[in-house]
Amino acid sequence: MTAFLALVSRDLRLALRQGSDAALVMAFFVLAVVLFPLGVGPEPQLLARIAAGVIWVTALLAALLSLDRLFQQDYEDGSLEVIALAPLPLEATVLAKCLAHWLTTGLPLVVVAPALAALLQLETPGYVPLIVAMALGTPSLSLVGAVGAALSLGARRAGVLLSLLVLPLYIPVLIFGVAAAEQDIAGFAIRPHLLILTAFLAAALPLAPWAAAAALRPALE
Amino acid sequence: MFESLDFALAPGGALLLTGPNGSGKSSLLRLMAGLTPPLAGALTWDSVAVTEDPASHRARLHFIAHQDALKPVLTVTETLAFCAALREAREDRLMTALERFHLAELADLPCRVLSAGQRRRLALARLLASSAALWLLDEPTTGLDDASISDLLAAISEHRADGGRVAIATHLPLPLAAVRSLSLERFAPRRSAA
DSSP: OHHHHHHHHHHHHHHHHHHHHHHHHHHHHHHHHHHHHHHOSSOOHHHHHHHHHHHHHHHHHHHHHTHHHHHHHHHTTTTTHHHHSSOOOOOHHHHHHHHHHIIIIIIHHHHHHHHHHHHHTTOGGGGHHHHHHHHHHHHHHHHHHHHHHTTTTTTTEEEEEEHHHHHHHHHHHHHHHHHHHHHHHHHHHOOHHHHHHHHHHHHHHHHHHHHHHHHHHHHHH | OOOOOOOOTTTTTTTEEETTEEEEEEEHHHHHHHOOSSSOOOOOTTTGGGGGGGHHHHHHHEEEEEOOOOTTTSBBHHHHHHHHHTTTOOOTTTHHHHOOOOOOOTTTBBBBGHHHHHHHHHHHHHHHHOOSSSEEEEEEETTOHHHHHHHHHHHHHHHHHHHHHEEEOOOOOOOTTTTTEEEEEGGGGOOOOO
């Protein structure tokens, strides 16, 4: 447990001291959402209709942008080898890195989302479902992303490969995340959508670290 | 890389791997660390194959690779403390490690301002911050001055006196007592005539 916490706090410390990486992802998220009213026009009804979808798609892209930070730097400077040779199982290492990644990427996205939703004129009942859905969905983005980041490690043009690997896997989170916010506005129940997001997270929590660790081992040989 | 290679390392023993570039010194160390699985043959510790319990094999070894694995924004102390916490080693080893490699006055500096030799010393100080029984050193003397090399040699002989084992890949003749030398070029696979 000491080792797990040490790994999380090291990654948090690295992210805070190299603040530009995390800030860049946030800036991308805000800027990309702000572009939509400029692109599709300022009509409130139109913006309200697409608000949840725009926020979710942009959040997916922002999360994708930050994934190469998960293993790439540690892999290049040899730190990943040092960490992999510690007694801590590689699966737990991946989980610790995902937790730190979510705290520095997913959580800030959830925090900023309401402000952007206001900008896009999201209808009032949609706020709570949007936030809850994002809080449930963004950890899955980090976990599933870790598998892609591990698989593309050391590959040429890893960024492109990573998006091809990971974006299709993000589709369930996108569909049910958007549906949660929109169904509530339309007056339908949102519980099933949130439950499916929870189920996706519950499946990713053990499976993704296991798969990512299996992908990291050959990269370290 | 190599074949018909057979050796044993007793407690307190030292193994010096020599050979020309590309003869497989680093590969053998990575194999001993369990990073690379052998194509054929087995690696055992006290006659138990390490593949049976890789976690406890990792717990008893410390591998110093070519790269120093330092983060530019972490300080010297943080780097060592992380390494110690990762292996759940005792905190008091930290100061010993800092002093043995003359890093105490650099303790609060971030790694980005260290020189190449200081970075190497910090990487080696990790050995003392963790309590591993087997040290695997890949060209540990790269970038070190004479004083630091003798610090390293002192640390190695103390480690061996405590029953620790060490395997070093090097092209420099290191003056170590009772060392077993293994020249890897003798074990290069014989190519069948084409």
